[in-house]
Amino acid sequence: MISDNPLLVLGGGLMGLSVAHQLARQGRKVEILSRQRSEAAGFVAAGMLAPHAxxxxxxxLKLGQLSLKRIPSWVKTIEDDSGISCGLRLCGIVVPFLSEKERDSYPTADFGQCLNRAELEEEVLGIGSCWKAGLLFSQDGQIDNRRRLMRALEKACVGLGVHFQEGVEVLELVNEQERFHGVEIRDATGERKIILSNEAVLCSGAWSGQVLNRLPIFPVKGQMFSLQAPRDALKRVIFGPGTYMVPREDGLIVIGATSERSVGFTEGLTPLGQKELLDGITTLLPDARNWPPMERWWGFRPCTPDEAPLLGPSPLKGLWLATGHHRNGVLLAAITAELIATCLSGQQISNQLLQLLQTFRWDRFEVET
Ligand SMILES: Cc1cc2nc3c(=O)[nH]c(=O)nc-3n(C[C@H](O)[C@H](O)[C@H](O)COP(=O)(O)OP(=O)(O)OC[C@H]3O[C@@H](n4cnc5c(N)ncnc54)[C@H](O)[C@@H]3O)c2cc1C
Incomplete structure (x- = not known):
């Protein structure tokens, strides 16, 4: 039975907003408790939709492919509900390789179009001379999460009556006998309070393990920067080893990203991280070194031991999980929102979705004793 209490969404980042949007579209009363909008990885990501690249x-891979298929219609609902275009571009992604042998052994090689050096040069004008082969994944793409999607989701949620509490930190889950009853929070004025509810979705990104410490989630820091290129200098995303370049429609090129596993939540840019990215683009596209730099930023990916998300039920009845999406959260937002909303609606769930929930259960890492 669906209760009259608002359903709580713990975290107002990409997953929190996506889940809240979908639930609000189904007529649910939703309240988002958000500690800090600007720290969300949803505002950090490059926005690649890249299960193959x-x-x-x-x-x-299956989960990513299912989500990729859903992205155009998912984005359309967000655009219709918000009036903001999300900057979806199914522009294709090129992965360059040092040899044809390396290309042919890439895990997703069968889904891409093989490119030799001449074809690679045609796809990516000015590509570095060390790259001898490539794969073109024309089905992959990108979305402008940082400037558009997140804002559009927020506006769509507000329009559908979702209530936001910003500056609110969830300190503890209130539960009894493995049943979720609410949360203890510290609000923006520093006051501690209890909010009661029978149902919540945990969407606290890299911090999810602090909210429910049985979850094996840890941060993987990523540093990024952007360049302003001449318009149409790059028509597709280039996804090199360690560095990628994502061209937005207006010529902004988003460069990412470091993958730092041993720094915890240490904030800030580092000279070493920025140099790594600069070296990466010099190898990928030497001309890009001359393009003017725009912005630099960083954030934390929510990672799990197998780098796949935690979806569906949690150890507490009434608390659902939509977290741990690591480096593919933008790609996986569409399928995640659908899965969680289906679980919560009480509607019959298809075998395919049921199987996904089984595969991405939170307790798959727990060793049986
Ligand atoms: C550098 C980088 C590049 C990336 N590039 C891509 C990409 O190209 N393609 C792709 O698909 N994915 C990419 N990602 C991954 C993607 O951004 C994440 O997987 C996704 O944003 C995770 O969404 P989330 O809602 O779980 O977490 P977040 O978006 O981080 O949101 C979590 C929110 O929870 C809030 N919160 C945390 N703890 C509490 C608490 N106790 N109480 C209240 N609120 C709390 C935080 O304030 C935050 O706002 C990238 C990530 C990074 C860091």
Whole structure:
């Protein structure tokens, strides 16, 4: 039975907004508790929609492919509800390789179009001379999460009556006998309060393990920067080893990203991280070194031991999980929102979605004793 209490969404980043939007569209009363809007990885990501270019495999590849299929209609609902265009571009992604042998052994090679050096040069004008082969994944793409999607989701949620509490930190979950009853929070004035509710979705990104410490989630820091290129200098995303370049429609090129696993939540840019990215673009596209730099930023990916998300039920009845999306949260937002909203609606769930919930259960890492 669906209760009259607002459903709580713990975290107002990309997953929190996506889930809240979907639930509000189904007529649910939703309240988002958000500690800090600006720290969300949703505002950090490069926005690649890249299950193939990332070389995913197994169930995570399947999940990514299902989400990619849903992205155009998912984006359309957000655009219709917000009136903001999200900057979706199914522009294709090129992955360059040092040899044809390396290309042919890429996990997703079968889904891409093989390119030799001449074809690679045609796809990416000015590509570095060390790259001898490539794969073109024309089905992959990008969305302008940082400047558009997040804002559009927020506006769509507000329009559908979602209530936001910003500056609110969830300190503890209130539960009894493995049943979720609410949360203890510290509000923006520093006051501690209890908010009661029978249902919540945990969407606290890299910090999810602080809210529910049985979850094996840790931060993987990523540093980024952007350049302003001549318009149409790059028509597709280039996804090199360690560095990628994502061209937005207006010529802004987003460069990412470091992948720092041992620094915890240490904030800020580092000279070493920025140099790594600069070296990366010099190898990928030497001309890009002359393009003017625009902005630099960083954030934390929510990672799990197998780098795949935690979706569906949690150890507490009434608390659901939509977290741990690591480096593919933008790609996976559409399928995540659908899965969680289906679970919460009480409607019959298809075998395909049921199987996904089984695969991405939170307790798959727990060793049986
Ligand atoms: C450098 C970088 C590049 C990336 N590039 C891509 C990409 O190209 N493609 C892609 O698909 N994905 C990419 N990602 C991954 C993607 O950004 C994340 O997987 C996704 O944003 C995770 O969404 P989330 O809502 O779980 O977390 P977030 O967006 O981080 O949101 C979590 C929110 O929870 C709030 N919160 C935390 N703890 C509490 C608490 N106790 N109480 C209240 N609120 C709390 C935080 O304030 C935050 O706003 C990238 C990530 C990074 C860092």
């Amino acid at each position: 990332e070389g995913l495999n197994g169930d995570l």
